Amino acid sequence: xxxxxxxxxxxxxQEGDNSIINCAYSNSASDYFIWYKQESGKGPQFIxxxxxxxxxxxxxxxxVLLNKTVKHLSLQIxxxxxxxxxxxxxxENIQGGSYIPTFGRGTSLIVHP
Amino acid sequence: EAQVTxxxxxxxxxxxKKLTVTCSQNMNHEYMSWYRQDPGLGxxxxxxxxxxxxxxxxxxxxxxxxxxxxxxxxxLILESPSPNQTSLYFCASSRDRGQHTxxxxxxxxxxxx
Numbered sequence: 001x002x003x004x005x006x007x008x009x010x011x012x013x014q015e016g017d018n019s020i021i022n023c024a025y026s027n028s029a030s031d032y033f034i035w036y037k038q039e040s041g042k043g044p045q046f047i048x049x050x051x052x053x054x055x056x057x058x059x060x061x062x063x064v065l066l067n068k069t070v071k072h073l074s075l076q077i078x079x080x081x082x083x084x085x086x087x088x089x090x091x092e093n094i095q096g097g098s099y100i101p102t103f104g105r106g107t108s109l110i111v112h113p
Numbered sequence: 114e115a116q117v118t119x120x121x122x123x124x125x126x127x128x129x130k131k132l133t134v135t136c137s138q139n140m141n142h143e144y145m146s147w148y149r150q151d152p153g154l155g156x157x158x159x160x161x162x163x164x165x166x167x168x169x170x171x172x173x174x175x176x177x178x179x180x181x182x183x184x185x186x187x188x189l190i191l192e193s194p195s196p197n198q199t200s201l202y203f204c205a206s207s208r209d210r211g212q213h214t215x216x217x218x219x220x221x222x223x224x225x226x
Contacts, residue, residue, distance in 0.1 A: 034214060043117075043203050043217030044156070089155065100171050101215075103156040 012110045019077040021107045023090035026071060030092035030102075035064060035075045038106070039086045047075070047088075077109075085111045115140045117218035119204050125224045126194055134189045134221050136204030144207045145187040146171065146215070147179065149200040156203070162187055163209075194225040 013019050025033070031052035036044035048059045050066050050073070057064050063076040077084055087106040117138045126132055138145065146161035148171075158171030162181040176198055178190040187206075191198060201222050205215040 036217075041220075043205075043220050045217070046214040049214060091156075100158050100161065105153065105155040 009105070010108045010110065012112065013080050015080060015082060015111055015113050017080055019075075019080045019084070019109060019111075021075045021077075021088050021109065023073050023075075023104055024071060025073070025090075025092050025102075027092060027094070027102070028071065029094050032093045033064070033066060033073050034091045034093075034101075035062075036089045036091065036103075037084075037086045038089065044089060080109075080111050082111045082113055085109055115216070117204055117206055117216050119202075119218040119221050121221060122219065123222045125226065127226050128195055129193050132191050132194060132223075134191075134202060134204075134223070136187045136189065136218060137185050138187075138204075138206040138216070139185065140206060140208075140216065141184065142206035142216075143184070143209045144215075145181065146205050147177070147187070147189045148203045148205065149173065149198075150203060150220075151200050159189070159202075194223075196225045199223060199225050 034049040035047040037047050038044045048062050048064050050057045050064045055066055061078045066073045075088060087108050089106045090104045091101045093101045120135045143164050147159040148156045149159055150156050157173045159173055159177050160168055160171050160179040162168045165181055165184050168179050168181055181187055201220050203220050204218040207215045
């Protein structure tokens with residue numbers, strides 16, 4: 001079946017740098033995307049979402065970009081902090097579908113002080 | 114505080130011994146689901162429930178049962194656990210089946226010997 005994947009399993013950055021985590025999806029029918037953050041020993045936590053009628057959405061220090069042409073989305077974290085160290089997942093869903101979201105495997109973000 | 118709780122957080126059991134992992138949410142959410150998380154495979158949905166007495170299979174339902182007798186509770190039942198069910202389990206809830214973020218519990222680490 002079609003799946004959501006992540007380009008890089010691990011991303012190491014210095015504190016204060018900007019981080020970019022990428023995600024590729026293959027189901028062109030997907031129209032809702034979510035980024036989750038999972039810290040060690042905890043459950044995934046919602047960060048930001050975006051619907052397919054948008055190209056960009058900004059939150060606090062985070063921005064999600066969606067490129068439907070190449071089926072790619074990215075999560076940008078500005079001024080990365082040590083507390084941002086975690087695994088980041090993207091997930092996709094289809095409006096009106098059975099709501100069995102598909103999750104990527106995750107990218108581990110390591111922030112060095 | 115809005116939250117999803119799971120119990121137990123850690124469980125070691127033996128093959129064939131029936132067990133139940135409880136899940137409860139205090140947000141009056143209609144939609145609840147169970148996931149398992151395995152290294153290299155990401156989050157995979159086991160079962161979901163769109164409301165009381167309404168449940169359906171996710172991607173990996175074999176070997177699991179669920180029930181939804183009350184809106185707030187969604188227990189996961191392993192009638193005859195096997196070692197391949199050793200995993201990290203997450204319960205999640207959301208307002209409805211639509212495009213809304215899911216809130217995850219803290220996880221249950223299950224080991225089946």
